[in-house]
Amino acid sequence: MLELRDITRAYELGGERAGVFGVSLELPAGSLAVVAGPSGSGKTTLLQVAGLLDEPDSGQVLLEGREVSRLPEKARCALRLSRLGFVFQGFNLVPVLTARENVLLPLQLQGRPEGECTARAEDLLERVGLGNRAGHLPGQLSGGQQQRVAIARALAGDPCLVLADEPTANLDHAHGEPLMDLLAELARERGAAFLVASHDPRVIARADRVFRLEDGRMEGVHG
Ligand SMILES: Nc1ncnc2c1ncn2[C@@H]1O[C@H](COP(=O)(O)OP(=O)(O)OP(=O)(O)O)[C@@H](O)[C@H]1O
Numbered sequence: 001m002l003e004l005r006d007i008t009r010a011y012e013l014g015g016e017r018a019g020v021f022g023v024s025l026e027l028p029a030g031s032l033a034v035v036a037g038p039s040g041s042g043k044t045t046l047l048q049v050a051g052l053l054d055e056p057d058s059g060q061v062l063l064e065g066r067e068v069s070r071l072p073e074k075a076r077c078a079l080r081l082s083r084l085g086f087v088f089q090g091f092n093l094v095p096v097l098t099a100r101e102n103v104l105l106p107l108q109l110q111g112r113p114e115g116e117c118t119a120r121a122e123d124l125l126e127r128v129g130l131g132n133r134a135g136h137l138p139g140q141l142s143g144g145q146q147q148r149v150a151i152a153r154a155l156a157g158d159p160c161l162v163l164a165d166e167p168t169a170n171l172d173h174a175h176g177e178p179l180m181d182l183l184a185e186l187a188r189e190r191g192a193a194f195l196v197a198s199h200d201p202r203v204i205a206r207a208d209r210v211f212r213l214e215d216g217r218m219e220g221v222h223g
């Protein structure tokens with residue numbers, strides 16, 4: 001599903017070199033993997049490369065067997081819309097749109113028929129347990145509920161890969177753990193690969209596979 005081969009993305013700032021260096025990983029369909037490591041170890045940098053939001057200095061990103069890291073921006077943008085889903089720490093929902101409209105957004109951008117979009121959005125909100133909150137604005141939802149809307153939105157376009165950067169960082173225990181269980185279930189059920197950046201041990205405990213980064217280098221793989 002996703003394969004990173006010897007990825008280097010370096011930032012030079014004030015004589016210091018940071019980023020990720022020579023990182024390789026493989027992520028099969030239907031699995032939930034966590035990129036773990038302390039603050040500054042390169043988790044977000046790696047996710048941005050895997051999510052085609054940033055180009056590596058060297059190395060390859062293979063998505064469904066195809067090298068995609070050096071496609072022109074327009075082609076990468078099209079791939080992000082059609083094959084990838086994103087969940088961020090701060091939820092990133094559009095505040096003036098309802099939960100339903102937020103989930104509809106990527107579907108409408110994909111140009112799917114209106115009726116299909118609406119049915120799919122309703123189904124996904126139901127699936128993440130928010131069928132009765134579809135008409136609420138993000139500001140009328142709890143943090144955990146907003147994050148579930150963000151997950152429904154990330155899954156809306158039927159992605160093969162979902163990238164989530166610290167998705168539980170703004171949630172307390174009571175919300176963070178069920179959210180990870182939901183992600184693990186959805187990975188299996190939808191056959192998509194989930195790559196989650198986190199240093200939260202409760203998140204790491206739920207992963208099928210853990211990639212441990214230290215100072216931008218892969219220090220170990222578990223699972
Ligand atoms: N745009 C940038 N310009 C310069 N340096 C950067 C840039 N982005 C990240 N870095 C550096 O690269 C390193 C890795 O950063 P990254 O954001 O990937 O870490 P992280 O593991 O996600 O950390 P955190 O857990 O705090 O989110 C850090 O030393 C950071 O300062």
Ligand SMILES: [Mg+2]
Nearest residue numbers: 043044045197
């Ligand atoms: Mg980060």
